[in-house]
Amino acid sequence: MSSETASKPVFRDLQADDPDPETTEISSLCFNCGEDGVTRLLLTKIPFYKEIILMSFECEHCGFKNNEVQSGDKIQEKGTLIQCSISSAQDLNRQVIKSDYATVKFPEIDFEIPPQSKRGEITTVEGILSRCIASLEQDQPVRKALDPDNAEKIEAFIQVLIETKSLKKTFTIVIDDPSGNSFVENLNAPLVDPALSTSNYERSKEQDHLVGIYEEELKEIKEEDETEDGDDKDRPSDSLADEVLHFGTNCPSCNAPCETNMKVTSIPYFKEVIIMATNCDGCGLRTNEVKSGSGISEKGVKITLRITDPIDISRDVLKSETCSMSIPELDFEVGAGTLGGKFTTLEGLLGAMKEQLTGHNPLVCGDSATTSVKERMRQFNEKLDDIINGKTFGVHIILDDPAGNSYLQNVYAPEADPEMEIVYYERNFEHNEELGLNDMKLEGYEDTTE
Incomplete structure (x- = not known):
């Protein structure tokens, strides 16, 4: 080749x-x-x-x-859970991209549509309900002849679906997609849609198998705490700090073979992190991702920076994959996992956020987007460009990371930064659930039961 x-x-x-x-x-x-x-x-x-x-x-x-x-979709790193409240005809007309692996639920009527024969589709909320009604009605003549009682029950449920589609009362659509490739249209894009919420989650082993991901069972490896010759004592603790590791992978954009570089580094006044960068010669894609090298912190952290000078945009920032970001003055918020983990400048982070908004969700940009959405995106991008180019001041950048692994450079360090507020907080049950901490056994884990 x-x-x-x-x-x-x-x-x-x-x-x-x-x-x-x-x-x-x-x-x-x-x-x-x-x-x-x-x-x-x-x-x-x-x-x-x-x-x-x-x-x-x-x-x-x-x-x-x-x-x-x-x-041929690539599987995202995390699954996606989308919930949307439907209360108007406009909501019924929301566009929906449902991947092959997505399960659709309507909690109010206790109705669930499992993944169907590995088929993805572009439709609307109303379209999903209409297809369900048509599917149930199709076999009713046969049911009425062979099983009248069951046919009567199904006829009653069809009426429930018809009433739901006619908006007799508000209902909720929930899309649970372990592949992370489903979307529901944000009617206020790029601003926050109060009726729509999207969250990402770690897949279970069963969900990994569902999307075709299998990991070999690793044998338990026991390491001795000390060696007879004492070599471990003489080995530098930062032996990986000056070494760049290389390993082959596939490009997340075009799937062509490429190489990922990985390096462990320490951020002053913060902690040790792992930086991974991928360059693809096939399509020119360049990505970088950052993961914490020290696990989850005891408390979450909320960092608020007020932009008062063009130099603020050049501050270093580490946004972990569990960190959400918001700009209140633009009524804008992106959830955790949207950009993954990044170690860059504030300018670079805002630029990556803009690129993600204009290219990732086909319901916000591209052929599927309406004229009004495209116009709102244009106006939002202009305001964001003014912040990135240092033309707008007084806005606040807020990073909220329940894992406590995000960082924004303090240019006055080690003194306090007058334009930056850092608040450490105790995580609630929902935070711990998203981080997978509620199911962890933190005490007595060394005990085994025969």
Whole structure:
């Protein structure tokens, strides 16, 4: 394989006039006649939506043909839980991207739609309800003939769904997607939508298996506390501090092979962190991610900075993956996990946030966005640019991290910063639940039960 071929993105944009779509042909068994047929694969991207795999099978012996579409979406690092209150016709018309792995629930009527045959779709809240009604009504004539009692119960539930769709009363739609690739339209984008909440969570082992992630069971490794020759005592504790580690991975954007660099470093007046950077020669993507090297702190931290000078934008900032960020003056807030962990400047963080808003959610930008949403995005980006370029002062940047692993540079250190307020707080049950601490055994964990 040439270097030119290897550097091309695996999933290319879907274009009708693409002269070289790069299909792959594989000899496959025909289940109709038992002879060998040909399967053709095309890996492509639907603009502003998702990566898909188009498969076409044809057998020249019996003429059997079959076409299939499968999702090629990359699995996000965390699952996504979306809750939205539906109280108006505008809410019913919210656009929804439901991935192959998403479960849809309507708590008020105790109704749940499990992942269906690995099919993702772009629809609306009303569309989901309409499809459920149509699906139940389709088999009613047969049910009435074979099982009248059950048919009567289903007919009653169909009426419940119809009343729900007609907004007899407010209801809630909940989308639980362990792959993290589902979205519900924010009607106030890019501002906060009071009826919509999105949170990220760590997948369970069962959910990892659901999305196709399997980890080998690691054998228990016991390390001795001391060695006979005392080599461990002479070994520097910061042996990794000056070393950059390299390991192969796939690009999170185009899935082409690339390399990730990792380094352990210490932030003055803070703590030790692990920085990972990935550069892709295929599509040019550059990412960096930061993870704490010291675990979860005893308390959460809330950092508030008032921008009073252009130099404030150049302050170093460490935003962990558990940290949310808000700008009250813009009525703007991004939840934990939106940008992942980042070690950059405040200017770089705001720039990354802007890029995420304009490219990550296809319901906010791209073909799926309405004219009004695009106009609001334009106005918001102008205000954000004024902050980034040092033209707007008096706004507040708030970082709230229940794990206590976020940091904003104090330019007056070790003295107090008059424009920055740092508050440490006790985590509540919900914070500990999101961090997975409620299920941890912190005392007596060394005890074993036969």
